[in-house]
Amino acid sequence: MEFKLWEPKTQPDILGKEGSFGNIEWDYPTFIENIYEPLRKKYPDYITRRSIGRDTSGEYEMWAYEFTPEKYVKTVYMQSGVHVIETDAYFGLARLLTMIANREDERLNFIRDNVRLLIVPVVSIWGISKRGSYEEIMDDDRWRFPHNAARVNANRDFNDRKAQETVNVINFIKEYADDICFAFDCHSTTDVVLGAYLLPMSNGIPDEIGDKHKAINTALYEKHPTDVYKAFMGEEKDYPVPNLTNTFKGGITDMFGIYGITPEHNDYIYDKKLGTSLTMTLSVELLGNHLLQVAECDLYNSKLRRQ
Ligand SMILES: [Zn+2]
Numbered sequence: 001m002e003f004k005l006w007e008p009k010t011q012p013d014i015l016g017k018e019g020s021f022g023n024i025e026w027d028y029p030t031f032i033e034n035i036y037e038p039l040r041k042k043y044p045d046y047i048t049r050r051s052i053g054r055d056t057s058g059e060y061e062m063w064a065y066e067f068t069p070e071k072y073v074k075t076v077y078m079q080s081g082v083h084v085i086e087t088d089a090y091f092g093l094a095r096l097l098t099m100i101a102n103r104e105d106e107r108l109n110f111i112r113d114n115v116r117l118l119i120v121p122v123v124s125i126w127g128i129s130k131r132g133s134y135e136e137i138m139d140d141d142r143w144r145f146p147h148n149a150a151r152v153n154a155n156r157d158f159n160d161r162k163a164q165e166t167v168n169v170i171n172f173i174k175e176y177a178d179d180i181c182f183a184f185d186c187h188s189t190t191d192v193v194l195g196a197y198l199l200p201m202s203n204g205i206p207d208e209i210g211d212k213h214k215a216i217n218t219a220l221y222e223k224h225p226t227d228v229y230k231a232f233m234g235e236e237k238d239y240p241v242p243n244l245t246n247t248f249k250g251g252i253t254d255m256f257g258i259y260g261i262t263p264e265h266n267d268y269i270y271d272k273k274l275g276t277s278l279t280m281t282l283s284v285e286l287l288g289n290h291l292l293q294v295a296e297c298d299l300y301n302s303k304l305r306r307q
Pocket of ligand 1: 082083086187188189
């Protein structure tokens with residue numbers, strides 16, 4: 001079946017104003033209390049949560065959420081907030097889930113009715129809590145990688161497991177490993193040399209699957225003209241087109257045989273600030289399309305495993 005690109009409505013920003021979806025400066029407990037908890041209380045039969053442990057510092061309780069339709073045919077795992085500067089990724093995931101739960105978009109209702117979603121809203125919970133002001137968030141040299149209590153980089157920590165956050169995530173996934181058909185590690189990027197839409201860090205994914213996700217990113221890359229980024233960058237360079245880096249070793253595929261992708265859109269190519277309506281719309285559009293692909297296509301099922 002040919003995948004038809006999904007076009008979401010314009011999304012609210014996360015700049016803490018009236019009408020915003022949230023505030024980019026919220027620490028982890030505030031983020032959870034203001035976004036995920038109201039949604040869970042609104043739909044107690046659909047959404048549940050559980051503690052999966054504390055962070056490395058021991059300061060924060062770490063939460064996982066399950067969005068469970070009455071009858072579901074597949075289970076998808078999604079996490080975000082591995083890198084603390086990538087606010088639009090973890091707010092974008094939360095906004096997409098809000099749209100699904102609220103039945104705000106007709107096409108997303110297929111997910112609402114058929115797909116169980118296992119969600120770790122933020123991995124680096126200490127990092128986003130201690131990072132502080134908007135100016136500190138924008139200081140990506142300081143915050144992009146040393147992001148959690150153990151000062152390790154969680155998406156490269158799956159094998160070493162230096163951070164308790166990683167251990168918590170692995171233990172959570174392990175319980176559902178037989179059911180999960182696909183995994184998402186949701187990022188955004190502010191690195192201007194990386195291009196517009198990336199799909200790095202997959203792990204031996206079959207071409208038949210990988211090509212579907214590359215096609216989505218290529219369509220988005222073509223849909224959103226690059227003149228904004230050229231104006232912002234001030235010089236023309238040979239930017240890479242969307243591709244799949246399919247040689248990453250480690251992670252959920254090595255551990256459980258489950259395939260996954262790391263979708264990223266590039267905030268700084270499209271806007272000068274993080275968390276604007278524009279970058280939030282791009283984030284929701286990117287994640288929503290990849291999730292719809294997984295939901296709507298029968299190739300994604302619990303038998304999809306690396307041999
Ligand atoms: Zn990242």
